[in-house]
Amino acid sequence: MTSVKNNNNMLPPEPSTSTCVESNEEEDNNNSKPIVLVTNGDGIDSPGLVFLVEALVREGLYNVHVCAPQSDKSVSSHSVTLQETIAATSAEISGAIAYEVSGTPVDCVSLALSGALFSWSKPLLVISGINRGSSCGHHMFYSGVVAGAREALFCGVPSLSVSLNWKKDESQETDFKDAVSVCLPVISAAIRDIEKGIFPKSCSLNIEIPTSPSTNKGFKLTKRSMWRSSPSWQAVSANRHPSAGHFMSNQQSLGLQLAQLSRDASAAGAARRLTTQRKNMLEIESVGAAGKSDSNRVKKYFRMEFLDKEQEDTDEDLDFRALENGFVAITPLSLSPHIEEDTHVAASEWISSAVHGDQ
Known part of the structure; x- marks a missing residue:
């Protein structure tokens, strides 16, 4: 448009x-x-x-x-x-x-x-x-x-x-x-x-x-109200880590999508992926300020999205x-x-x- x-x-x-x-x-x-x-x-x-x-x-x-x-x-x-x-x-x-x-x-x-x-x-x-x-x-x-x-x-x-x-x-x-x-x-x-x-x-x-x-x-x-969606953080292995531009894209369903993970994911599906990714998650060795490897430092990648959840409050x-x-x-x-x-x-x-x- x-x-x-x-x-x-x-x-x-x-x-x-x-x-x-x-x-x-x-x-x-x-x-x-x-x-x-x-x-x-x-x-x-x-x-x-x-x-x-x-x-x-x-x-x-x-x-x-x-x-x-x-x-x-x-x-x-x-x-x-x-x-x-x-x-x-x-x-x-x-x-x-x-x-x-x-x-x-x-x-x-x-x-x-x-x-x-x-x-x-x-x-x-x-x-x-x-x-x-x-x-x-x-x-x-x-x-x-x-x-x-x-x-x-x-x-x-x-x-x-x-x-x-x-x-x-x-x-x-x-x-x-x-x-x-x-x-x-x-x-x-x-x-x-x-x-x-x-x-x-x-x-x-x-x-x-x-x-x-x-x-x-x-x-x-x-x-x-006290309403909010449920935040879901998920570990991402190094070989699946997106580019910075993709990671920071802000397409949203609730006006609150912090990073795009899977727009069609259900809460149960997200939980299953989280379990799988934890098993396969790679710990990435980071580079120190002097440009030398520091084996004592670990870099991990995560993404977060908000998922719908049922609301119990019925106050009209x-x-x-x-x-x-x-x-x-x-x-x-x-x-x-x-x-x-x-x-x-x-x-x-x-x-x-x-x-x-x-x-």
Whole structure:
């Protein structure tokens, strides 16, 4: 899919000249249109981000800016890049001012809100997504897309994170278009009420869209569950050790795949392979700093993947359970556990009003 379109006049000028500041300010300071910043975890070319940005541009109601990772950083959690230089390169997305960044989602949001990249100080709303794979339960701690929204909240900017419950052999890229249609009313309601000053304070909303977005059962306010997949570490013998590029590939079914092992493996199959590989595992002699063999050092190779497991909790108000039942799960996330109850009540009242179209 071609996600980048040629529209050079939408790109910001080089930021090293005074003309750049004047030009950007002229475009960005359009008071009739609020500024919306979009980031994600899957990378700037991912269909979830592209379809979302295209839809926001078509609305014609917002100045849309994009600052997203240039590659997949979906399991980067809240990591930042310190003491290293990152590059921000202009990207072409029709109707939006966009940059791709050689860093994490948190780097992208932090840079965008710093005033160093864009001439404006703060957008009205930060949207992180749409992510390929759910971010329910404990996976929120791994999730780069949730971290992007959380970083905006750190900076005092309202934010939403959006994920699609992608399933292998069932989902397709057009589902992202349906997911955009599902979340657009919530985005519009959020922008409307942020401008009115009645959007819930001190919280970010995590929106989880079911596998078949067009047949969802409606919106449901949910609580973050304790759900997580089961990590499976497997030893890999030297003659089967993949190249570094292959090992670090990040194709995922849950939005949390750390390394590709076997996408079709069952838990039982993984266990059998683990037993076999342990028997045949080779201990590899490593090379010391001086270039000499060190027989006392051993190098072993491992891969890890997350496997689905049955969840015992049947509470219908938990995020993963509502998602499995076909609802769009909206979970308010606060920065302080001490205000979580008040935040949940405020978010509940706002979501109830927003999804029913109350003014």
